[in-house]
Amino acid sequence: MEDGSKQWRFKARKDLTSASDITIKGMLKKLNEAIDSTDPRPTIRLGCGDPSVYPSFRTTPVAEDAIVDAVRSAKFNCYAPTDGILPARRAIAEYLSSNLPYKLSPDDVNLTSGCKQAIEVILSVLAQPNANILLPRPGFPSYEALAASRHLEFRHFDLLPDEGWEIDLDAVEALADDNTVAMVIINPGNPCGNVFSYQHLQKVAETARRLGILVISDEVYERITFGVKPFVPMGTFGSIAPVITLGAISKRWVVPGWRLGWLVITDPIGVLKETKMVDSINSCLNICSDPVTFIQGSIPKIIEDTKEDFFRNIIDILRRSSGMCYEILNDIDCLTCPHKPEGSMFAMVKLNLSSLEDVVDDIDFCLKLVKEESVVILPGITVGLKNWLRITFAIEPSSLEDALGRIQSFCQRHAKKQ
Template identity: 35%
Template sequence: MLMPSFRKHWNVCASDIARKTHNPIRSIVENIVVEPNPNKKVIALSIGDPTTFGNLIPPKEVVEAVQDSVASQLYNGYAPSTGHEMAREAVAEYSSNEFVKVNSKDVILCSGCSCALDLCITVLAREGQNILIPRPGFSIYRTLAEGLGITVKTYNLCPELGWEIDLDDLKEQIDESTAAIIINNPSNPCGSVFRRDHILDILDIAAHYYVPIIADEIYEHMVFPGRTFHSLASLSTEVPILSCSGLTKRFLVPGWRMGWIIIHDRQNVLEAEIRKGLQCLSQRIIGSNTIIQGALPKILRNTPQKFFDDVINTLYSHSKLAYNSIIKIPGLKPIMPDGAMYMMVYIDLQCFPEFNSDVEFVQRLLMEESVFCLPGQCFGCHSYMRLVITVPSDMLEEACQRIQEFCERHHYKTAKISRKNGFVNKILY
């Protein structure tokens, strides 16, 4: 017999974490409700997925490694929550160099780099504490932290300095409740690559205030000619660093969901609790994709350097194409990237008085020219838009041409003075 119910009606509520979790990009983009121009095919410069248009694909060595993993029948079951030992050894070998030696015990495999960031934020910060994130910066940092009741504070990047960190602003944001600093290098959305000296300055600040770093380095090694990628861990023996990366971008396989955390802790600052905490948190996801784990040693060891070089050359060529086209458009100022897959473009809204914000500019660009870029507000940065440069070159060229035509139609051009019937009139053309 059923006992009398202590509830009189259905009352199913979302948890605090669910209610606090939101994605700034989704909330902004979903409010852009205009229809594209039906007479022009949509060109999406908004999607940070290098595989979208089929012009960038992984090499045969990577595909064959996965085929071998499946055929072996060895990776159909569960793995240890932190990953198979041979897969972690492969990541450790891949991530080691003359400046830093990684051991497999320092590696935790995750379901993509976003999962790695989630685990790092969760293990380092508690409700009521704060983390520092870049502005402009990838919105998922805020999404992951605020859902847990962690306050997000931003430090500024300087566009006039190639998006280097405003170090004075970074120092000002640190307080007694700061649990971690997130450093994204190379950067999404800026495409910046930090100089070695600049990274050393960042590390000095972290060491002075005893604040650990979460290094989002998913675009590691994706740098253009003339620039060099320096991992944060390769330049510090003092600051504890949780480095997050994965296959996603460099190997052109975001859907395979293979990321990792590397614990860099030469002074054993994190030894007591953080390692154990990460292992416990990894048990919540019950490990990452085992088929890809089985393929990791071959992927990381056998992918030819020519593949990486070809991808970089393509992205560099595309970035120059976009920059050289947009720099000629009055009212827009592109900032040439040094790596990754993105370009930020400043919109001088005074030149376009019809639009009150970058969101309105991007909305009308989509409506009139069927070119979709993400407004800077998605990354906490007003009066900018982000272009993805992975689209085929002919599409990118067409998109830039459409952007130029759009700007020419809406630009507030130099006022001419004419005298008519004794009056002075400003003619806007």
């Protein structure tokens, strides 16, 4: 350069910026910036599945006391082993085994900093040259963003709204090729609020076996069900096809900020050990940050001492709120909720643009809604379905009723004139 200064050779990766744009956090940031600060009404947030800020969803005192005891014991100020503290892994193995036809070992459990780090680890391990992974649509966009950041190709199979958001297994078989390494399922479903039946999950396992691929089962909402279908862990079918189960305490105990998740090898026939996948997972964990040690130390007490009444109360609130959400939304002319939520904390709602006067698409709907009514909901394009909406009902019931009323007023105001 003419002034004699150095020509710098580094530059930012543009693909990381674009990957970040498709995340839920990225979209919610844009919506939050559009809030009208002059609106005297409180902003009601139905865009993010984090009910921990609401009194009705406060975690059990058992969990809070377990954290305090772990800190005061001075036993957990140290570095933890790569895969996590043994008592915590043992407690999680026993907890998950209670729902399985076989017993997990603590060696099957790897602790992570939340479920998202578990996703990062398994995608990093699978990101071989030319490999591709099959992802659900709609789904959780962190899978796309994290796969893109690791140059792992992803392909989408559809969930079918008219069939209770079941997986289009014919599409899975059509998408797969010799470079396909895994498929992801989310059960109970985010963003659809669906719960897969035993029979459907068995078909998933049989499809994976035919294709010779791994099933990654995201069960962060495990046991949060309130319909007719019980929660069935994908690991039940580990003898048909190998399963990596991802989970966390964040949703069932309503503590997403505590960042304690797990990656569990549910593979009774030993395929993952034989193919060195277990070694690769351990190697990846060796270069990752560990979850906070005192959180790990509190896990045995949290799992053992939490009473069923706590879980039952949360489920009862979600059952009532999901019913309210389903009924009111389907009474609004421009919205259709095709399937009543049976699990997790979300509903997917179809936006009928032909009924609206001046709304271009789902993003436009959400931006105008937050400006006019101070209600934040997530555009469906963020989770893979354009002109749909994802709404969480995991808030105080009175606030949910208020928010749904505001949505109804907004839709009436923007309805096409007859």
